[in-house]
Amino acid sequence: MSGSQSSLGGGAPASGVTPPNSLLDGKALAQKVRDEVREDVARFVAKHGRPPGLDVILVGEDAASVVYTRNKEKASNEVGMRGRLHRLPAETSEAELLDRIAALNADETVDGILVQLPLPKHIREDLVIEAVSPAKDVDGFHPINAGRLATGKASLVPCTPTGCMRLIAETGRSLEGARAVVVGRSNIVGKPMAMLLLGANATVTMAHSRTKDLPAVCREADVLVVAVGRARMVKGDWIKEGAVVIDVGMNRDESGKLCGDVDTESARTRASFITPVPGGVGPMTIACLLQNTARAAWARVAGG
Numbered sequence: 001m002s003g004s005q006s007s008l009g010g011g012a013p014a015s016g017v018t019p020p021n022s023l024l025d026g027k028a029l030a031q032k033v034r035d036e037v038r039e040d041v042a043r044f045v046a047k048h049g050r051p052p053g054l055d056v057i058l059v060g061e062d063a064a065s066v067v068y069t070r071n072k073e074k075a076s077n078e079v080g081m082r083g084r085l086h087r088l089p090a091e092t093s094e095a096e097l098l099d100r101i102a103a104l105n106a107d108e109t110v111d112g113i114l115v116q117l118p119l120p121k122h123i124r125e126d127l128v129i130e131a132v133s134p135a136k137d138v139d140g141f142h143p144i145n146a147g148r149l150a151t152g153k154a155s156l157v158p159c160t161p162t163g164c165m166r167l168i169a170e171t172g173r174s175l176e177g178a179r180a181v182v183v184g185r186s187n188i189v190g191k192p193m194a195m196l197l198l199g200a201n202a203t204v205t206m207a208h209s210r211t212k213d214l215p216a217v218c219r220e221a222d223v224l225v226v227a228v229g230r231a232r233m234v235k236g237d238w239i240k241e242g243a244v245v246i247d248v249g250m251n252r253d254e255s256g257k258l259c260g261d262v263d264t265e266s267a268r269t270r271a272s273f274i275t276p277v278p279g280g281v282g283p284m285t286i287a288c289l290l291q292n293t294a295r296a297a298w299a300r301v302a303g304g
């Protein structure tokens with residue numbers, strides 16, 4: 001916890017007495033992170049005479065991906081980076097995509113490379129992830145970076161889990177010895193999330209679709225992070241009284257409304273802090289992408 005600005009909903013103080021049922025405002029906290037990055041970028045430009053460069057590659061026309069990648073491009077330019085979006089047709093071959101990545105790997109003005117997922121079926125995702133230079137892998141998806149995180153030598157860490165950790169820090173709750181449950185075991189959220197929580201000395205349980213009595217496991221959690229992609233799956237009575245709940249889900253319900261993996265309305269009555277969807281983890285993911293890009297730029301000029 002630092003600074004005088006509160007990112008909690010309802011005018012709650014950022015530290016001290018914890019009000020019940022507080023929404024954690026990810027949008028406000030993301031703005032704070034972006035302001036920090038903007039200052040860092042200015043220092044980089046002053047020292048190195050060029051802005052950090054972020055190159056985002058989108059293959060195909062998926063409507064949501066078009067919006068997200070435009071947002072990433074825009075957000076990077078807003079903090080003073082040189083952000084660029086490469087839009088490739090859906091028919092782009094795997095070899096063509098790998099060529100484009102190789103060119104960006106070799107370009108000294110490129111500090112960060114992000115290939116938007118999912119990719120079209122004819123392109124092997126793992127090959128593409130492994131083609132990005134680990135030093136420019138601002139998603140933190142390369143096996144080298146996953147391995148570094150798992151062995152306690154983290155450099156570029158996946159953006160969503162990093163954002164979740166920052167949201168948890170904002171609550172003022174200590175993770176030391178706390179029981180953390182991560183629901184979902186993906187390589188891009190669940191697994192790196194568990195590594196970060198473990199690194200903060202939480203006792204971590206990884207739960208998933210095969211977990212027996214998932215509600216009972218969730219009820220053990222002082223900190224519950226849910227990343228499964230199922231609309232409002234986690235109900236209020238799965239939540240331990242006073243828990244911190246981080247909802248990574250981005251789903252559309254039957255009426256087309258954006259919602260998380262947690263039934264926020266019922267969970268709010270038991271959680272002390274909970275992230276809304278939208279306006280929770282999503283904005284933090286983009287802010288942490290910018291942070292990773294700045295970090296990659298500094299590391300590259302230092303020869304790290």
Ligand SMILES: Nc1nc(=O)c2c([nH]1)NC[C@@H]1CN(c3ccc(C(=O)N[C@@H](CCC(=O)O)C(=O)O)cc3)C=[N+]21
Nearest residue numbers: 114115116117118139277278279280281282283285286
């Ligand atoms: N290589 C790669 N890296 C990614 O980081 C990546 C990806 N591929 N593919 C897709 C997912 C999804 N993702 C989101 C980021 C921010 C919001 C976000 O800002 N959401 C807003 C709402 C946006 C809306 O209204 O649709 C919010 O939660 O408030 C959402 C989704 C990054 N992803």
